[in-house]
Amino acid sequence: MTNPFLREVILENFMSYEYARIKLAPGLNLISGPNGSGKSSILLGISIALGQTYTERARRLSDLIRWGNDIARVTLIFDNSGNDGNRLFPSIKSSTVSISRILRRDGTYSFYVLGEERTKTEVIELLSMVGLDPDNPFIIMHQGTIEEFVATRPEEKLKLLEKAVGFEDYRRNILEARSKLSKILSEEEVIRERLADAESTLEYWRREYEKLTQYKRLKEREEELRLELAWSRIIGMENRIAKLTDMIDYCSRRIAKLERIGSDARSKLIDTEREFESTIFEEDRLLERVIASERFLSVISESSRILENYGGQLPIELEKELKRRAIDRERVEADLKNMYKVYSGLRVKERELIKRYADLRVEEALASFEVNRLLDEKKRIEVRLSELRSRMESMLSEVGGSSSRPHTVRSLAEVEEELKGIEARIRALGSVSEDIAAMYEKYRGVYDELKSRLEILSENKNLLLNELNDRIKVWRDALEKLLDDVNREFQAILEGFGYNGFAKLVNPHDIDRSGLEIYMGTPGMDPTPLNNLTQSGGERSLAISTFLLALQQYIKSPFRALDEYDVHMDPVNREAVLKHIVERISGERRIQYLVITPNPLPLAAKITNVIIVQKVGGKSRIGKIEAYVEA
Structure with a gap:
């Protein structure tokens, strides 16, 4: 300028x-x-x-x-x-x-x-x-403040250096991020405490809600069981109706069969009667033929005997007649033998027809009797079936019709046993208020909101931690680069006086404990931190003066x-x-x-x-x- x-x-x-x-x-x-x-x-x-x-x-x-x-x-x-x-x-x-x-x-x-x-x-x-900044010795070094600066804590020296070179924004950014992080951590702690309280309260209402849920589930199961019980009874009745229907069907089929049997028996009786009459007729005709044949045989036999008892030679005609008569007798005897055999067969057949007729009469009578009995039984069953169907219609109306019919139904005893157990568990739960659900939802909403806020805070915390670490790294890298540049000049100036030294960033990973330490070594000695015991007053003045000279091009x-x-x-x-x-x-x-x-x-x-x-x-x-x- x-x-x-x-x-x-x-x-x-x-x-x-x-x-x-x-x-x-x-x-x-x-x-x-x-x-x-x-x-x-x-x-x-x-x-x-x-x-x-x-x-x-x-x-x-x-x-x-x-x-x-x-x-x-x-x-x-x-x-x-x-x-x-x-x-x-x-x-x-x-x-x-x-x-x-x-x-x-x-x-x-x-x-x-x-x-x-x-x-x-x-x-x-x-x-x-x-x-x-009039309070920064890197900008304005008052009389006597060199010794005061040497005695200043490294942390304060570093802050003064940062302000002098325009690095205070780095620290301010770090502290700002840390402040935000601290607020988030404080808020996170408060939210965690509130979340713990909400979780405790929610746990109570959760148990009550589970109790309500269990109560509702048991009541629903009770209704299901009552419905199943009703259906078990209906199905039992349906089974009885089905059995009665089967019995009626059986009776009907049996009656029809017996009627066919009776009809067949009557038809066979007629046929048997006709066959019997035909057999008797045949027997009578055969008997007449037997009698005629026996008479003819008797005549032939008498004629043959007379001829045989004729003394002397029979005339040829008579001899022929006698032979003819012998042939006729043999034929008639053979016919009689056959007729006797046929007659014997007819007598057997007659007896068989009599027996068959008797059996058919018995069969017809039995069939008629059984038909009458089955008709009475069928009427009785039909009356019972009508009663059952009327009762079933009433029961179906109570359960809401057949559309509510379950796919499977257990036995009545199984359903009653489970129903007793369910009713006992409902009694054990005692009284349960419907308001529990609203209270549970209310506190679950509070809990979910707090949990969501905690997750957001945790995410923001991680982001801020990363941002804080990034800002610390930027701050540390900037300071270390600055000191590297300054140290080259600082060392070059000191060497002209026969000394060596450097400025060092201590505790670089902890901004609260980080500081600036200036080292100076006398000829033949390793550099040590500036203090009132190790270096002389002139050496301390020389070190600070030369360090300020090396720093000049970086001061804002x-x-x-x-x-x-x-x-x-x-x-x-x-x-x-x-x-x-x-x-x-x-x-x-x-x-x-x-x-x-x-x-x-x-x-x-x-x-x-x-x-x-x-x-x-x-x-x-x-x-x-x-x-x-x-x-």
């Missing part, structure tokens, strides 16, 4: 200054003067105007007011020229910005920006836009200040360090530096703006050398 960031510092009744205007140049500004002349008061005034509260020289701000006055004022004039997009303070249109802080003896104070009163928070927020603030960096240094190191400062800053117009030293100016240093401070008559006065070159 061509114009200085901080153009001018105006001190009014501030410490040893009654009124002073200190103009600053771009690049390096060196303030020099004897001890007690008021050099450090200039930087202290700048810090107070920037919002610093605590100072080493005064624990109360009112102690900084010049003796004999009640009000002190420090005003800083900043350059804000350029286009809106290039202004240091884009929200302010003025080419210069004045920030004043008024201190009062009663301990109160006020801030003003361009003459308008502002709160301290507003001023700090305005300055934070350009990375200016456009203004940096170093007060009495060379305290405790020997003249050689003091001159060498200042030479490094001048060489590093020489030609740098974008960053404004303010270095304060009480010691004589080195012989080989070119400084853009040298401010001389002296105290005359108890008042600090400002002198200036436009360009100083020691020949």
Whole structure:
């Protein structure tokens, strides 16, 4: 930048200054003067105007007011020229910005920006836009704060470094993610507790609901069994009806068969009677023939006997007649023999027909008797069947008709036995309210909602854990890269003084315990952490000064200040360090530096703006050398 960031510092009744205007140049500004002349008061005034509260020289701000006055004022004039997009303070249109802080003896104070009163928070927020923090020793190192910085805990050193280089967003992002995670964890714990309570309550209502469900299931089973019992009785009745129907069918079939038997018997009786009559007729005819044949045989026999008893030779005609008669007798005898045989057969047949007739008469009588008996039985069965069918119709009406008929039905005894068991279990459950279902659903809804919220929280927790780990990694990687870059420069500068050292990120995996530790090794010794026991005051000043030099290109603030960096240094190191400062800053117009030293100016240093401070008559006065070159 061509114009200085901080153009001018105006001190009014501030410490040893009654009124002073200190103009600053771009690049390096060196303030020099004897001890007690008021050099450090200039930087202290700048810090107070920037919002610093605590100072080493005064624990109360009112102690900084010049003796004999009640009000002190420090005003800083900043350059804000350029286009809106290039202004240091884009929200302010003025080419210069004045920030004043008024201190009062009663301990109160006020801030003003361009003459308008502002709160301290507003001023700090305005300055934070350009990375200016008066409490950060990496930006403004006050007199005596090197030792204080060395004694600062590593955790605080790291935070100061982060703010100085613009890494505070990394930590802020981590803390923001952790805060969100903490809230989620707290909410998760609350939800878990509520879920446990809801689960306990739900468990009670679940048992009651199971009891209700069991009660309903048992009642449904009871109804099913009662229906099955009714159907078992209906089916039993159907079976009886079927048996009666079968019996009627059997009777009908039996009656029909017996009627056919009777009819057949009557028909056979007629046939037998006819056959008997025919047989008797044949017997009579055969008997008449037998009688005729026997008469004829008797005549032949008598004639033959007479002829045989004729004494003497029979005439030929008689002899022939006798032979003929003998032949006739043989024939008749043969016929009679056959007729006797036939007659005997007819007599046998007659007896058989008589027996058959008797059997058929018995068969007809029995068939008729059985038909009459079966007809009576059939009527009785039909009356019983009608009664059963009427009762079954009534029972079907009670069960809702045949459409409710189950596929299978057990025996009546099996159904009654199970029904008794079901009724006993229903009695054992006692009274069960229908409101239980609504209560169970209500608390299950609460439980499900809490469980869903817990799952969402758990998912968000995992996302935040991953995000937190990612942010920590980004933060750690950025810091480690920064320190790697800074350490190369830091080590190179220290080697020029015969020392070695480095800055280290400790506890990098725990942001709360992580810190910055600066190590320095004396010639021939391994580097050790800076502390008041291991290194001398000059070595500590050298280490901090060179570390700040190595860090300069990474610091965000456009203004940096170093007060009495060379305290405790020997003249050689003091001159060498200042030479490094001048060489590093020489030609740098974008960053404004303010270095304060009480010691004589080195012989080989070119400084853009040298401010001389002296105290005359108890008042600090400002002198200036436009360009100083020691020949």
